[in-house]
Amino acid sequence: MCSRSSLEQEFFKKWVPGLQICSSLAKDMSFLERRKAIKLSADVAMATARDGKTCWSRALIANASKQEDKKIIVRTILGSEFERLTKSSIGSVVCEKRVRSKKILRKSCTTIRRVRKIRKSAPNRVLASSIAKRLVKKRTQVMKGLVPGGESMDEFSLLEETLDYIVSLRAQVDVMRRLANTLVLSIP
């Protein structure tokens, strides 16, 4: 798919300066820290390649820029767009809190309702469907934990974000794998 290779190229272009920063900082870092820095730079580059259109990318950038020590990496990668993207991500964080409080309210209501429902639902058909619903709900919870920024999404947007996230992850893995292979090969 041509869009996929263009995504990969864009990701790579954004990632290279991040890697350079990592390598320049590499002298004082331990191995684990270095790995985390590389992973972070890759993730932020991926999110930047999406240019703030998707929710997960904004959430990722927001999380990354919260921690002070990693901020410099984010800043270099984002470059000029740093201000714009972090501002929008801060807004999404605020929305998250609001959504979270709403969710707590909703959860309390549904638990009350559920208790009432269980007593009523004797027929097996209803029971089966409620079991199925519970399974699906559990899995959506897990997915919300996986996708960055997934907590503040409803089901439908969660599915959309997952779609986009999977595509970007694949591109990221591709580029990283190729880079790692060529680097390994180049060592005589």
Add this chain to the structure above:
Amino acid sequence: MERIPGSGVRSGNCRDNKQEISVEIFQIGEEIRRLMTENLLQEAPRPETGSSFTALLGLPENQAMELLNSPESYDSPAILTADIWRERGKDQKTLSYPFNCSPTFPSNAALVERAARFSIFAAAQNSPQTSSVPSNSSENSLKLKNETTDSESNPTILNKNQISLKRKERQKKGLAKKSKNMGDESSKLPYVHVRARRGHATDSHSLAERARREKINARMKLLQELVPGCSKISGTALVLDEIINHVQSLQREVEFLSMRLAAVNSRIDFNLDSLLAAESGSLTDGNFPGMVMPSMWPDVPVNGTRRQQHHNQHQQLWHVDVGRDNHNFISQPNSLFSYDSTN
């Protein structure tokens, strides 16, 4: 219930509600009537329902049959309907075919309804804003076509009651939802124009619920296609399981690869990435040639004349490529020593 003479009234209703589209509809209707009277004498009536129906859609036969037989495929109809309505603007001649097959009309109605439903849901799935108008006009013109054929083809009195009933129900719900749809065209939310099916609940809550469910199902289909091995699985929970596994495995790979890169990084400096950047820009298929990599180290004894040539080529690329940190590279002979020292 009022029958076919009410067709004029019904289209009048359309006009009262929606000015722009109804004008269009009326024009199309006039065209249709004219073409029909023209071609009624010329064309031989086609016996099969399939061919007449396909002509109605303006599709080639096999694609339309596919549409009919696979109600679950949302992807292709989206593209097809978009194309149909683009073509429709160009030539009206395709409308002329089906109206001669009066004996096949009753089955046509059912098929038309199904196809209209496909176009709705397909439109809802992809770019609902842009295709909401075509889907609207498609339903309207389809409805109008039914009406006009009904009015013209008087001999087909079989099942006309059924059809008119269906159409009344359809239109009632359709009009109710249409106003919402038209109003929200500019909004970002994809409003799905849903029709109440026969025998299903028709209050707005269940309609909205059903629309929401259809949206979610469409997305699940896309996800199923994306994740390998998911298309055979049925059931939401299992599909979600697969998706979760896939995402987790991808994230683990990212971690693993970053660990590899960190390990490699300890031995090679990343200034050579500038070269890769230059190369990847030219490479569409990005399998980085191994020969690119080591060629630009002037200090390290490089084996092979081929690499020397590349080295000369790429030196210019260096200075051109990275805009920002050029001075880093010029001072890079110092940092290249990391390769030597850690070897």
